[in-house]
Amino acid sequence: MATGPRFSFRQLRDRCVAADPGLIRLRQATSAAFAMITALGVEYLFAHLQDLGATGPLIPMLLGAVLALMGAMALTSGGPWVKARTAVFFPVALGLGLVLGTLVASDVDVMLGVFVLVMFAAVFVRRFGPAFFFYGFMFWMGYFFASFLHATVEMLPWLLADAAVSTLWVYLLSVTILRTNTRRTLNRTVRAFGARVRAVARVCAELGDIDERQADRWQRRVQARRNRLAETALVIEAWSAEPGALPEGWSAVALRRHLVNAQLAIEDLATAAKALLGGDPRVKAKAAAIAGQVSRREYEEADAAARVLLSTLERAGEREGGSWWAARHFGTAVTEYVAVTRRFTEVVTGEADPEFEPVVGLVSGGMLPGSAAVAGDVRPRGKWGPLSRLDLTSRQAIQVAIAGGLAILVGRELSSTRYYWAVLAAFVAFAGTATRSETFVKAVNRVLGTLVGLGAGIGLAHLTAGHTAWILVVITGSMFCGLYLIQASYAFMIFFITILVSQLYSVLNEFSPELLVLRLEETAIGATIGFLVALTMTPLSTRDVVRAVQKDLLTDLAALLTATAERLRGQQAEDLDVLARTLDDRLRSLYLVAAPLTRKLLWNNDPRLARHRLTLFASSVHYGRALAAAMHEAAPAPGLGDGGTALASTCTGLAEVLTAPGHRHEPAEQLRAHLADADAALFTGAGNDHPAHDPLLHLWQLLSELVAAAPVALPPRKRAVSGLAVEGTVRESTGAALAGATVTLVDTSGRQLGKVNTDARGEYSLAVPAAGTYLLITLAPRHEACASRVTLTAGPEIYDITLVASVALTGTITADRPVAGANVSLVAETGVVATSTRSDSAGRFTLAGVAPGPYNLAVSAAGYLPAARTVVVPEGKPGHEDVRLTRAVTLTGYASTQSDGRPVAGARITVRDLHGTLIATTDTDHSGHYSIPEMRPGRYTVTASGFHAVRHPLRVRQTERVTLDVELKHRC
Missing domain, CATH: 2.60.40.10 (Immunoglobulins)
Known part of the structure; x- marks a missing residue:
């Protein structure tokens, strides 16, 4: 094992490279800070050439610095002519705001009314392209400067000249010092991909130290690292299409395929590590050590250790218990990843691909699109008439105008001169957000960043007072840190902006702690108004956006399965690697918009259930990618093609189900019919050795679980005919309706008042004799009992119930392949058989409805030697035990x-x-x-x-x- 300072430095560098793929955030923050600080100097010199006096340079310096800051972020991509066409409109946008603000500055009421219209226009023009985001903000900023600084017509010529000088300066910087080197950026991003692979392995190396209490959190960390790895692959995909990015002789298609194979191998390693979590400690320790070698780039040592592990497992057979199958997959994944790294030279063979088109584009000079890019076609909740037919940008422009107007009214009640802070908070609340949940999170982060930044701002302002050089250093450093950390949290950005503002007021000799406290209060007012407007005015629901992205993901998965089926039948089809990468982009968007659902931010939301469904979609994308890789050189197999077509129909039907919200659901029989067709095609035994069989089989399992909770809109529930009643739906934790559950109504003395079984939709209804408090007891086979207290006052009360499945033991019976029809018995320590079952066609078994504790698991099958071992069924979650049989x-x-x-x-x-x-x-x-x-x-x-x-x-x-x-x- 490598140790010492050199190794520690390499590990630290690896983590830094992984944290910022391609150093894009570092470059953007550095460029913006450098452009701003140099523009201050240029504007200072220009102001002195005009002989504006001692205080005259301040306004043009601030105006030029803001324009340079925005321009540096806008001019991050494209050639000199593309940047010139973008930059030429900077003075136009800023000048329009300056002229308009100057014309209305003398009348406060008119100025404020026009300010609302300016905010609307600044957001509305974003619909015309990324550059118009910056044009709109420059227009808004020009109006703000002119109106609130009471600019006069005489000041306009030199203000417009300052804007032109700043534009020329930032353009020259963008094509010289700050020019983006696409080839260097691509190489850095490829290195970041390797660093993020090692980050996944580094978390998996903690496997041996994880106990049951840490398991859920550790698994979430593994999934987060996998998501970042997929994002890096998409960034490489986008940069590969940039002119001059690929070195001579490199193939973008080959690079994409190499990354797909590497991603598959490392995700298989992570999946196997999760399966080993509750397994044999000796096997866990070996796997953790091998993962550590991968994280340290000791690939040859890891490959040798993985092969030793595999040979040991082959000799040990079933003596390794439930860890055997997972450990075998772990070792195979390691050897496959090392083999992929050895084949990297294949990327540089052949010619470049002139027609290569990435599945995703970049914004802001190297970032992947945000949530607004995927929420544009989602309609708002409620009956809004023509407003609901507008696109997202137009609706946000209306929201900004309303929020800005309210912020002016309320903010002026607090301060007649500093209310623009409330306006700014309301305006920015709708930048880069799509749903009301995102707007709420951004508003909270803005207030939190301002609150925490107050202390730091006050302290630094006292330290730097009277020292112009140090003030400039703090301003530049604050801007750099804020832009660099904005991807981590918007609160960091606002924290450093608060420090920057305190320094500016120190320069203007207006600084005081009371002024910063007033800024906090105005910011809180504006952020609150912004959220309330997003909540009540054409609100965009997070669940609706998530449902739309899920629909797109399932549609793309159906396209991949259809193309695979055509290939299996020997026909020409679309490029499967492109379809697989499209799925990766859909999954990234799904995790982006579903982030609020994974936390307790929304009413009536179960974060654990949301994370479980995200895991199902992530696994579906993984096996879709595996299917594409398996078909690279696979032979035709028409029988499997039928299975692929049936699974594609399942995805299409499931996507249609997710079109409408639907508050009450039931399993879709048509989807089950498609799954039955896929079952018949995949479990006939034909094609079991085909490379596409296992990915298709895994997709069948995942889609079966998604279909089990598929939402389908139902007719309104029939309420009780008259009198008091309690009624509702009994569901499983997956969201599927639970038929046949027994619901009993008991009064406070313990007397039974009624009992009913749920129907096929999981619904129940019980009459109640009088108003009061009652106890509902719900029982269902293989589920834990549930007791709920309900209080009825008048009319029928809707009370839905969720039952958690009782503890179960699952596993797979295998030999050289899955063993179907094996007898599986769970015997208590007293010798009594607690439960028994048979394995299905894939060798899987489930022993449900057992109490936690130690048991003896006995397995027998014709043609195999019987096996038995001691197992412990854990408390609170299903256990898992795989058994490998030996042929008799x-x-x-x-x-x-x-x-x-x-x-x-x-x-x-x-x-x-x-x-x-x-x-x-x-x-x-x-x-x-x-x-x-x-x-x-x-x-x-x-x-x-x-x-x-x-x-x-x-x-x-x-x-x-x-x-x-x-x-x-x-x-x-």
Whole structure:
């Protein structure tokens, strides 16, 4: 193992590279800070050339610095001519705001009314492209400067000249010092991909130290690292299409395929590590050590250790218990990843791809699109008439105008001169957000960042007072840190902006702690108004956006399955790698918009259920990617093609189900019919050895679970005819309706007042004799009982119930392949069989409805040796135990006389192992034949007695039938 300062430095560098792929955030923050600070100097010199006096340069310096800051962020991509076409409109946008603000500055009421219209226009123009985001903000900023600084017509010429100078300066910077080197950026991003691979392995290396209490949090960390890895692959995809990014001879298609293979291998490693979490501690320790080697780039050592682990597992067989299957997958994933790294030279073979088109584009000079890019087609909740038909940008422009107007009214009640802070908070609340949940989070972060930044701002303002150089250093450093950390949290950005504002007021000799407290109060007012407007005016629901992205993901998965089915039938189809990468982008968008659902931010939301469904979609994308990789050189298999078509129909039907919200749901029978067709195609046994079979089988399992909770809008619930009643729906924790559950109504004295079973929709209804408090007891097979207290006052009360499945033990029975029809029994320590079942066609079994505790798990199947082991069913969550069976070997033979070869009946055949332990005995039949079934592999001695003893050494190997004939002589 590598140690020492050099190794520690390499590890630290690896983490830094992984934290900022391509150093895009570092470059953007550095460029913006450098452009701002140099623009201050240029504007200072320009103001002195105009002889504006001692205080005259301040306004043009601030105006030029803001324009340079925005321009540096806008001019991050494209060639010199593209940047010139963008930059030429900077003075136009800023100048329009300056002119308009100057014309209305003398009348406060008119100025405020126009300010609302300016905010509307600044947001509305974003619909015309990314550059108009910056034009709109410059227009808004020009109006703000002119109106609130009471600019005059005489000041306009030199203010417009300052804007032109700042624009020219930032353009020159963008094509020289701050020019983006696409090839260098791509190389850095490729290195970041490797660093994020090692970050996944680094978390998996903690496997041996994770206990049950830390398991959920550790699994979320693993998934977060996997998501970041997929994001980096998408960024590489986008940069590969930039002119000059690929080195000479590189192939963008080959690079995409290489990243797909590497991503698959490392995700398989992470999945196997999760499965090992509750397994054998020895195996966990070995896997953690190998993952540590991968995280330290010790690939050859990791490959050798993985191969040793695999050979050990092959020799041990089922003695490793439930860890065998997961450990085998872990070792295979490591060897596959090392093989992929060795094949990296294939990327640089062949010619570049002139027609390569990435599945996703970049914004802001290297960032992936945000939530607003995926929420544009989602309609707001409620009946808004024509407003609901507007696009997202137009609706946000209306929201900004309303929020800005309210912020002016309320903010002026607090301060007649500083209310613009409330306006700014309301305006920014709708920048980069799509749903009301995102607006709320951004508003909270803005207030939190301002609150925490107050202390730091006040302290630094006292330290730097009177020291212009240090003030400039703090301003520049604050802007750099704020822009660099904005991706981590918007609160960081506002924290440093608060420090920057305190320094500006120190320069203006207006600084005071009371002024910063007033800024906090105005910011809180504006942020609150922004959220309330987003909540009540054309609100965009997070759940609706999540549902829309899920629909798009399922539609793209259906396209991938359809293309795979065509390939399996020997037909031409779309590029599967492109479809797989499209799925990755959909999954990234899903995690982005569903983030509020994974926390307790929304009413009536279960974060654990939301995370579970995200995991199902993530696994579906993973196996979709695996399917695309498996089809690179696969032969046709029409039978599997039918299975792919049925699964594609399932995805299409499930996507249609997710079109409408629907408050009450039931399983969709049509979707189950499609799954049955896929079942028939995948479990016939034909094509089991085809590379596409396993990914299709996994997708069948995942889609089956998604269909189990598929929402379908139902007619309104029939309420009680008259009088008091309690009614509702009983569901499983997955959201699926639970039919046949028993709901009992009990009063406070314990007397039963009514009992009913839920119908096919999981619905129940119980009449209540009088108003009061009652107890509802809900029971269902293989589910934990639930007792709920309900209070009724008047009219029917809707009370839905969720039952948690009782503790179960799941697993897979395998040998060289899954074993179907195996008898699986769970025997208590008292010797009583607690429950039993049979494995399905994929070897899976579920023993549900058992109490936590120790048991003996017994497995038997025709043609295999029985197996038994001690297992512990954990409390509070399902247990998992995989069992690997060993094929039984049958020893047969024929006993005859040595002299004339006649059969010998009744000869005693005895089998002992090398230690002399008796294994089996039998007698030959009337024709001299004998048979001993269920022999374990090993070395034995066979003795035929009743005649002169004849001993034969015998070696029995697995999966073979052994025949041993003996010749006997009479004792006489």
